[in-house]
Amino acid sequence: MATAREPEYRDGHGFIAEVIRTRRSKTADIRVEDGAVSVVVPLNTPAEKIDQLLVTKRRWIKEKIALQQEATPVRAKRYVSGEAFSYLGRNYRLKVEAGNFAPVKLVNGRLVVTVPGGAQQPHVIRNALVRWYKRQAEQKLLEKVTRYAPMVGAHPAGVGVRSFKSRWGSCTAKGAVEFNWQIMMAPTRMVDYVVVHELCHLIRHDHSQAFWREVERVMPDYQQCREWLRENAAKLVFESP
Template identity: 30%
Template structure:
């Protein structure tokens, strides 16, 4: 795997990788972080992939421009929690309070306190969903961890450890529940075979709408920053 740049203002980083399974040069822009990856067959000169990217420059830049820019979250911001837009306001007392329309954050360092609150809420919701689906599956998991991953929404280790992105708490509840069912199903099927998808549907029900939502809207969950 090699890193290059598409010239221009600004230059666009390119990742070039080879694949024995590739039959032609392909280009992909990650919906999560905007990374541009060129995949090429073994034996094809690297310059051909770079020439292909140059031919697609207008398309690449238009897609990158369309991606939403980062938004720093603080008092006065609007932030989705469980898919509902909430206005962040100054709170009283000692705890962050979530209501139908607001997030009341007391004290200083509102972004950091809000981030901690959201991580705790995500852990509670994901633990409940994981418990539900693992019970339906009849298979227990070993542990559950929450991270801020950009490459995946969740994972399941061979040892039965579940990991989730805490940003799922920003999405509508059915999205979080689908991801939990997806990862729990990996406790039995460590692959994405038809048997795996049948298992997801067995413990969750229809999932294609939620899966498509993540493809279309998932990148927007990463635009919110709490490190201002």
């Protein structure tokens, strides 16, 4: 079994870019999602070439980040130490430290973010947290799909994590299930419901009574979960600084 690579980051001077190395990529591809920048490159691309690409595309990247920040409602979050962030229904306090950019860590009940400039760069802190939530989503949702798929009797072609504006998950035409990473802010039981819901769509592609019977067979309390998500959806939004 291949070992997971350590997260790799490059300083874009105003943003931090996550480097994703893959054998499947022949050329470099820059992505800006939820204000977070990533660069997908062939496996052995030198760091110097990545830095050069970021310099070349810097204006485009900054424009993309600005547009995404404008599209996200401005709320109360300031991304400073002491603020609370929900993860699987439990609140964790943010601790911001100044230093070389490092992946977010959950330590002693605190979300520790280390970025150059510390609290002086709230958008960089937000982007670091977004990356952390997405990584947790990739791991936890795969675990939950593996657990519930045999109960549902469904066999998804794959499991993905995406950014959705108004839904918690979906099924692709190829039979894969995809989930909104922001569901990781909800309590665990709500995450379970979303997983079961999408797996049941692999059997029933509508919201007929037969579909809901499939959901109820695995989760008798699904109606309470559905109602909780309906009432609390507005709170499960990753706010802009």
